[in-house]
Amino acid sequence: MPPRVLILRAPGTNCDRESAYAFEVAGGRPESVHVNRLLESPRLADEFQILCLPGGFSYGDDIAAGRILGNQIRHHLADAMHAFKAAGKLILGICNGFQILIKSGLLLEDDGVRGPAATLAWNASGKFEDRWVRLVTASTKSVFLAGIDAMYLPVAHAEGKFVVRDEPTLAALDAGGQLALRYAPLDGAGVALASPVHSPSTAGDQVPYPANPNGSPRNVAGVCDSTGRVFGLMPHPERHIDRTQHPRWTRGEAGEIGDGLRLFQNAVNYFAA
């Protein structure tokens, strides 16, 4: 049976339909569930194999992006979520979903004294921007990125700069392969360079704006947990499923399917074996 995908919807979530559609095209069985249903009965999650936190502005991103829903998860859903993780299931956070994963402590564990390991801070540009970026996979850690070297996807966010509490934590995450997805340079005309960068060591050079759209140190675009089964990313794979979503498909640059689809297929196929 294809895996069931819980698309978590909260006030202000707005990429739920296209994320569900992406899972559907990939062969999954998505179902949109309001967070209030999950708060009423957290065990509802048991019936699903994949949890997807789609993009949007949960609770308006008031205070900070993903903070309020992140805290709701901390206060009311922590047990259910940890059980979900422990059961070997998959969690994907896209854009606001990534922000929620980070702020809920589901993706990277807190330190009792020093607090959260990382955050997604305001873009260095100080503003929301929608633009396409070139991405390269920097480790084999994330289940979602299996077999994917590079992707071309759009970002659309204001708070996407991945900032880690301190240098040792960042180094440890990098060494552990958890900084799985990176922004890659573009050439002079703004076109992506094709060569993927595979290892953390070569991903070290800071890619300039706008190829790195938010100024993330080490060009971090997506991060996974220590198991590789929980993954969050700022770019929107669900916005590159169809070839006509590619910004230059009229120039013959798009493939048969969009780059983002493979990520959803990886998630669905994880349960096929």
Next chain:
Amino acid sequence: MLWEVDIYAAEGQPDLAAARIRSDAADLGLAANLAVRSANGFLVEGPLDAAAAVRIANELLADRVVERTVVAQVGDERLSTPPGAEKRLVQVLMKPGVMDPVAQSALGAIADFGMRPDAVRTLRKYWLGDLADDKLRLLCQKVLANDAIEQVVVGPLRLERLEFGSPYKFALVTTPIRELDDDGLMRLSRQGQLYLKIAEMRTIQVHFRELGREPTDVELETIAQTWSEHCSHKTLAGRIAYRDERGERRYGNMLKETIFAATQEIRRRLGEADWCVSVFKDNAGVLRFDERHNVTFKVETHNHPSAIEPYGGANTGVGGVIRDTLGTGLGAKPICNTDVFCFAPPDMPGDALPPGTLHPRRVMKGVVAGVRDYGNRMGIPTVNGAIYFDPRYVGNPLVYCGSVGLIPHDKSFKKTNPNDLIVAIGGRTGRDGIHGATFSSAELTSESETVSGGAVQIGNAITEKMVLDVLLAARDRGLFTAVTDCGAGGFSSAVGEMGAEIGAEVWLDRAPVKYAGLSYTEIWISEAQERMVVSVAEEKWPQLDALCKSEGVEATVIGRFVPTGRLVLKYGEHRVADLSMDFLHDGRPPVVREAVYVPPPVVPLSIAPRTDYTDALLKVLGSLNVASKEWVIRQYDHEVQGGSVVKPLVGLANDGPSDAAVLRPVLSSRRGVAVSCGMNPRFGDFDTYPMAASAIDEAVRNCVAVGADPARIAILDNFCWGDCDRPETLGSLVRAAIACQDVALALGTPFISGKDSLNNEFSYVDARGVKQTIAIPPSLLISAIGLVDDVERCTTMDFKRPGSAVYLVGLTRDELGGSHFALVEGARGGVGPTVDARQAKATFTAMHEAIRAGLVLACHDLSEGGLAAALAEMAFAGGVGAAIELDAVPHDAETRSAAMLLFSESNTRFAVEVSEENAAAFEAALKDTPHARIGRTTSDARLTIDYAGGTVVDGNLKQLKEAWQSPLRW
């Protein structure tokens, strides 16, 4: 206890707000390099101890990775101790009652900690370096705060509590009117902010004399709002006697007999093929999209509020037009937004501004931010727009917001039944926006900021998103019979409209309010945002109630559509209004107006010919209307919902100017919708007939350029004009409406919806004590929506590859009047562009056939800047050069010139790239339309244009692109 949590950037982290303020202060010449340190603050009132306050600060309000906090009770000196070298403290708070979404969310999130605070407010804190007092005052006014909605405290806060509002004590207010003379009536109209004319005041007086009683305050307000220009469009839908050089025409209902009549005729001619579903009736026009769905389109303006509070005005403008979509049929799903703005040039010197106006740069930044924050949060892509600059918009910036929706066929109509419940869904009612409907009908003055501050609002997009989610779910379950939005006029307008044919009784004391103290009148006319009204059969109410509760959306029964033909308002036991619906909706005396149009004399345009126009082209590309709007576009999420096919920015580096946007609203289908616009305020100075015709032509050709089927394009009109009490001003509008009628008919392109905003004038008293008035130029926005059978046939404007043929389609005329070439040359006079609508129809059809057949590699509409600008844009967007020769350009001028061929802004023209192998087929497709092969694309990165044996333009693509990108690269 009143706690304050101040949140600063941690050591080594950027202070982005401070950087922004420093740069704005420098822009305004207040300080070259002002030292600023900023903090966000939260005031939390309630029974919390210090440990709880610190916990909230650390775990909710601040981000410990990048921020640090100061937590103390208000009054504690730690809060007013400078954190660094900057000693001067300025704090900015929302005025009480102004929507503060972050505070609202924080209140809920604190409750999640199991704590129960009473109230939360946000504040912004600025520590400033040395600055003279007068400069500080200016900085507060122009950069740090907007006193329409915010208050500034210099120094420490002295605040004891946050709660405000005291319980309301009912007292019925009646307003004596029966004995007033004309002066008294007009005084009442003005002082009560009713903004009614004398004939209307007299009609009301007679009505109440007949009833033998005085009106209550809420009755007068209801009448004023229903009869306002904003709600009833009494001028344009009224009687008009119009005279021009061809004689006199009399209209009983001008809009109905021109624009609406054209649509009726087009629908009649289409017969079975009529694809209009509902026009000029519902909150948006409705068109057939496919076997299952219709599409809806509505464009609104929100000009007056945006002049006073650009962020809030634009923010609520977007929110309002989205509610129009939600309020169409039984509720359409918004699928994209459009926005068009008119501003004064952002480089206008500060001392050239009339008193009481905000600097255009600030207006533009605020408006863009307002549109961005609402649209992005709603998850609706903003895909198309335009910005026009003219000094005459200085006191009256224009903000047009459009919303396209998708709705199933069987949900496209609504009908309230007698005895249905009146249910309010969404946001609570507060004092926000009292008198917005009547205010928008008034002329702005330099005093408006103080007099009308209450009419300005801030939106809360998430509340509206929650309403959207439950409303569409309720629609699909059939839980209500009709829906409309609470826009201008609030409940008064929504309930009045829905119950016009039936009658209604409303229980005002049951409406949920934001705070205590609202009178029954305030509840009735409040324009608080994010509210919808639905009519619900009694037996469905429990289900609707449960659905709303399940998603945390407030829904309340506030009355019933009782079949009495009367509008009865109650507050508890008290009957506070009792009006007949007939008087309310049909009692207004007809407005009769004179309209005159005298075409201005033609003054020849003279610009000395020269041999090289490269510099002129660079200037045209850098002129503000033409220049890249990438800074704006990228701040909008234009791809959410996943249906984006042709984006607003296209080409090799994703930064060329697309003619129109195309999206697939149904992700599993290849069918698309194209959205575009056309507007030419500069042409209105010559003649508003061809101006309007040009706007239609431009909107339609933009749509055609990307691949929409011209037989399936519909348009919307938005008239923003000056004071139509002046016969000449109204005359210029009627003339434009006649053009709309003629061109729509000739193209077979129906108008499906429209809106007008009159009285866009700004008056002030100048330094010599003389009253000055600035009227905006006639500003007709035409928005177009077109259908695309298969999006894979769409095309974009960027040159694709070297070695292709370049064609010019359409006839070039000597029409440099109002052109951007004339603008950059500082030249006046000439003749503005005209439209040959019969030829246009043939050209659009032929172009579409060529695109559909796959013969076209790139297609760009020729508009601002003419052929030269279009070719430059195609070249630098595609990173492909071109060698062009103008001698073959089809034209109808007696004497042609390089300037005319390069820069004339004649309508119905396209520049097209076609591969060599398709050239013959393309020429065959265009055989009945003027066209010529004018050159080829090249592999060198240059644009060269030759004429009469010489080279008139020679520029490298980098230089051309830089000229186009640099002016608005903020």
